[in-house]
Structures are given as C-alpha cells and as structure tokens.
Amino acid sequence: MIYPTVYLARADLLNRLRRPAFLFVIALAAYASYLFVPPATAVNATIVIGQSRLFYDSAGVGFIFAVLLTYLALPAFFFVRGNISQDTQTKHGFLVAPSRISSASYLLGKWLSNMGMLTLLLLTVSVMAIVMLWTRGETNLILLSHLVLPIWLIGLPLMSFVAGLAILFETVPLLRGTLGSLVYFVLWINGIESVEQGSLFGDFFTALVGILPLFESINPNGAGVNIGSIFVGSTQPFVWQGYQWTAQLIGARLVWISAGLLFALSGLAAFDRFQRNRANWLKQQLEKRIINPLLARFPKRIVKANVQNAAQLTPVGSLSFLKNWLPLIKGEILLNLKGQPYWWYLVAAGCFFYGLLPNETETVLQIKQMAIVPIIMWSGVSARMQQQVNSLLLSAPFVSGRHLLAAWSGSVVVSWLVFGGAGLSLLLSGQITHLFGLIVATLFVPAFALALGTFMGARRTFELVYLLWWYLINTIVVEAGTLLQLGVVFDFMSTTPEAIVAGMPFVYAVATGVLLGIAALGRIIRPQ
C-alpha cells in the first residue's frame, strides 16, 4: 500500500508543481505576506491590540503570520482542489480504476500531494516571515521558536484540514463544482466570524486553527485584537513576549493533522472510483423519470436530407458574419444554460420571482444577495475561454472578437434570467439609478470572467475572486471610515447611494470595455 501511495502522491505533486499556476500562487502568498507587515512607520497596521500595533520582533511578526494563515486557508483550498477531477478529465482515472491500488491508497496519495503543495506554501510564508522581520523588524534578533514555530503549529494542522476537505469535496458529486466552492467559502467565512461569537462551529474552527491560546496570551486584559487595515497613528507599539508552546499543546496540534487525513479518507464513502454512472445515479433517475418523459412531449425536428455522397452537398456560397450574430449568441446562451445542475435552474427561477415581489426598500439588498447565484454560469464562461474546443473555433475567420462578444452577450442575457424580476421591480418603483447599476453589473461580471478566463483558464480562479468580491459588497459597505470608501470602490452593483454619487456605474461601465479589450488582447497574444 505504501509504495503505490507514495508514487501516486509524487507524480501528482510533480505534475502540479510544473504548472505556471503554482508559481503564481506562491508569488501571491509572498505578496500577501509582504502586505501583512506594513512598515513600522506606517500609520495603519494589520493587527492592533487595543489601540497599538504589534512591536515588530520575532513574537510580533510570528503572531501576524499565524493570523495570516487563517486567511490563506481560503485560497489554499482553491489552490489544491481539483486533483481528482483532473484525473477524470485527462482520463488518467480510467487507468487507475482497474489497477490494484485501493481507493483508500488513492485518496491518501491525493491528500499527500495536497499536503506537499500546502507545505510549500507554508515554507514560502516562513521564509517571508524571516524576510519581513529582517527588513521591517525593530530588532535584529531572530528567534525561530517565536517566529516560525507558530506558523507551522498553526499552519500544518490547518492545511491538513484544507487538504482533506479538498479531497472530500472532490469525491462528493454535488460538491465537485461551483457549489463546493461556495460551501467551502461559507464554511470559511462562518469559521472566521463565529470565532468571535463563540458558537459551536466557532469552537470547532478555533480548536482547528489553534490560534485562541495565542489570542488569549496576547490580549490578557480583553483590550481586543482587531484585524484589518487599522489606523494607529504614532501610538507606542505593543510588545508581546511570545507564546510558550508546551509539549501537550504541540501534541494537540499534531493530532489535528490526522483529523485532516480522516476527512480525506471519509471521502471513501462517496468515491465512485471513476464510475461515472454511480456518481450520476440521482441525475440519471431524475432524467429517466421526469426530464426525458417531459422532453419527449416536444418532438425533435427530423433530419430530412438524404445525401449519399459528398458531391451531392449543397455549395455554401458566400459567408456572412453580420447575419450570424443571433445564431452565435443563441449558441452561447445554450452553452450557458445547458449542463447546469438541475437545482440551479430552480434557484435561478426562484431569484427571478423573488425579485418581482413588491419590496421597494429591500430590492437592492435582494440583488446583492442574489448576485451569488449566476456564479456557476459565469465561472463556466471563464473556463470555456481555454477549452480544447478552441482549436476548432480559432481557425475560423474573424473569430477572436466575434466569439468574445458573443460569449459576453450570451452570458449577459442569461444573467438577466436571474436578475430580470429585480430589474423589473426597480423599473416599476422608479429606482432608475439602481437599475442602471444593475445593468452595468450584469455587463461587468461576464467581461471580468472572460478576461480572467482568457489568461487563467481555470474556473476556480474566477470563483475565488468573485466569492470574495461578493462577500465584500455584502458586508463592508455598511461600515464606516476607510472601509466605506473601499466598499464604494468595490460596489460593482452600485447598491449604495454613496456608490451612485461616486459614479461607480460609469466606472464599471468603462471597466467592462477595458476588460473586454484585455480579453481580446489575450486572444491575440496567445502563445504561438
């Protein structure tokens, strides 16, 4: 069992390490580490104890990086997920399925590969902690037990859990796609938020992250630990002596690593070993008993031609690109609509009718919440930009711009199947500026998905960025100070009066054009 598992993990890890995306994520983690430790002379700090920022010594910087890891748990999941789906796409899974490797060994190998990726992430963060202490520290003394140990004792169990959860989500059919991304995002957000509220999930998350003892140690008088970009001016920094890790605490942290492994292995209950029929059982039953009988009532057009040889084919004549706009957009609408999970159609229809409800003051709030629903369709648009079918498309004349605009238009049209009801409500209630904001939003997000997809390809990137963005506009716009400004800038739906006053609909309308231009440029300069 050991050799196949180790070799599987090694091959999987090597395959992923050689992709440009790996370097991109590592660079991103390094940049986040850099941002988390602003200069000692800066008026804003990322972590504030009471009214003061932390003194930049080994203990202080170590604490900052331990907190950073709880945030990195979000992109880390998107970083590692997909290694089982990839085996389905590349058909490697069909070689694994009849082999002697057990399902447990396979999942264990995949978990180990995930752990390898995340360990490299932790290594990057550790190196950055040393670099940041060296460049921005207020003391030359580097104590690894205070600086690096918290990163690994907090990070390794947390990343083990992330690695395990990524495997579990890959095995459960419902959680493999965008819904899985959404569920993880909700878990992560709730985990972060409920730590403060002391809920049951908060207790679990706190124990998992293991950061509570550090919080209690740094804040014994309950002055409060605030995280964000917080104004501290020139107040005296808070000097923390660091946390003394006992053998018992270290042991407890290490036990959490095995919890991650257990999560990965719990995927055995749902793992189909690449037998797609088993995975789609529910869908098959639904189609067999409900969908297909329903569709059979609408007979398909019979192909009438009876051509025996190629010489009988009708000559096509001249080509027309202008007359093909509608068929092209229709094709893109079909691509957006077909193949989505059945529950999504219900939710989308629900959103349409929910938006129609006479609720003048609440409509804008509804729109903000609904904006999560089309993510599954938008991320599909993003992914299609680099699919293999493009080798057929790109040899067609004048295709780059036409295809891009058609893909964008199709996505905009389908977006309105979700927002149409709310849009109508805004129109009837005379909230024209908000309606304008909504129109711009439905133009902007597909353009953003297309631009990201042209360069990144994978749907996960769009999902991660959009989920964070959506969360941002649903939370921080209601707060004051710099966060309000941030909320206004990021409010692509122009849901607040401040965003409308600031002219954000026009800003995002221009951004839409710019993003489409970037996507077109990406098509032109694609690697050749």
Added chain:
Amino acid sequence: MELKIENISKRYGRNKWGLRNFSLTLRPGIIGLLGPNGAGKSTLMNILATLLKPTEGQVLWNGKPIKFQPNRIRSVVGYLPQDFGVYPQLTAIEFLRYMAAIKGVRPNMARRRIDELVSLLNLAQVAHRPLSGYSGGMRQRVGIAQALLNDPKLLIVDEPTVGLDPGERVRFRNLIADLAGDRIILLSTHIVSDVEAIATQIALINGGQLLGFDSPEAILRAATGKVWDWCISAERLPRVRQQHLISNAVRRQNGLHVRVLQPQAPASNAQPARPTLEDAYMLLTTGGAA
C-alpha cells in the same frame, strides 16, 4: 488555387524545432502527409490553420502571405485537429449550428448544410443527443462534419480515421475522394493504406523536414528492387530484426515470412517482392532508401 509553404521553421522553446526549412507547394488534389510520431505533421497543419505562427518563413494562399491577413485563409479552410474538444452538453445539431455561425455560414444555408452532413456522416439517428454520450467514432464524425460546414477550399484533416471502425474508415475515404476536385485536401495519418487508397500526392516528413513529395507511384518506384520476401524460422526473427530492416512478418505453414527492406537480397532463398507504400514509407523515413 495554390497554397505555397516557403521555408517555414517552427521552434518550440530554445532549441527544439518542430519544422525546419520546410517548403512545399500544394494544388488541388488529395495530399497525404506521412511521417512518424513527432515528425512535425501536426505543427505544419496548425500553421496552415493559422493556430500557430511559424518562427521563420511564410505561407502564401494564392500568392498572398497569410501572416498579415489570416482571415483570407480562414474563410476557406476546414480543419479537423488530431485532438479536439466539443461542448458535451450540446447535441450534434446544436454544436454544428454553433460552429456554422462561428464560420459565418448564412443561417438558412447552415440549416440545410448541417442536415446534409448529418445524413452523409450517418449521424441522423443520434443528432439530437448530447455529445457527452457519443462514442469516439461518432465524435470523430461530428469533427469531420464541422470541418466541412463552410464548404472549404482547403481541407486539413489530422488523423481523421482515429477511432473509426473499418466500415466508417471506408466511408470516410470515399467521402474525401468525392470531395476532391477543385479543393486542396491535406490528410495526415499513420494509416498508410488510407493514403494509398486516395492520395494523389504524398509528402513524406520526418524530423521536421520534407523527405519527399511525389505521386504514390513515384514513391513506390523508390522502393522497387529493395523489398524481399524471406521465409525464416520463428526462432531466427529476433536476430534477423537486429540485422535487417523489416516492414512486416506473417506466419505461414512453411515458416515466418518477413519483408526485408534493403537493396541486396538478405539470403539466397529470399524472393523479390512487389513494394507497398508502407515499404516505401519505412525505407524513406529510416533512411534505408539511400
């Protein structure tokens, strides 16, 4: 109508050349492109389909370089790559309508043309099923149909018969033969018998370079007198393989008949044999023709 390939080279990375100083002039007819794996066939086809840009040299369509006006050639090209994706959730009809719109085929004409192609390629029974449920052969036929949607003057097909059963292969060969006429058809395949059956000219390519471009008869002539039928015992085969170039070995009641490719008879009991295109291909790509 003429497609001229002038000294094109394609470099991948720093030192790896997919094509090197490749020149060829193609006129209407079926041109078989033969070469071993990694010879540069797909690179050449991707350049002609404007999916790749050559590092050096140029391609001219009717005397005009396609580098500055790629849409000139894209309007007349039909391309079936070796590996292509489809949108699995669409049916064949929906996918072909989408591809027809991409290629600029007028909607009314597209409808008619799709019906004809679906009928011709024996897809009518499954035309309204999602492509996700298609077998490899059915999917390949959809690929062929999309390549023919715009009535191409230049048809480029890369390994088109992969995944097709023998009956479908014959149908496809007939289809290509019927399409020939006022068209340039560039057909790349490993299956020499496919080329032998329909190609009017054959381009042999290896290591990114053109080894020869001639009619099948002329290429066959290059192998005349260099093919021997030699009956040996089965135990001798490994040793004979080490010493001679062998294109085929068939078991018969009187022993193992091997086809040896070399100018001189390998043994006194070896009989001269009539060369096939496969023999000529082996001789030319391994340097045995010299």
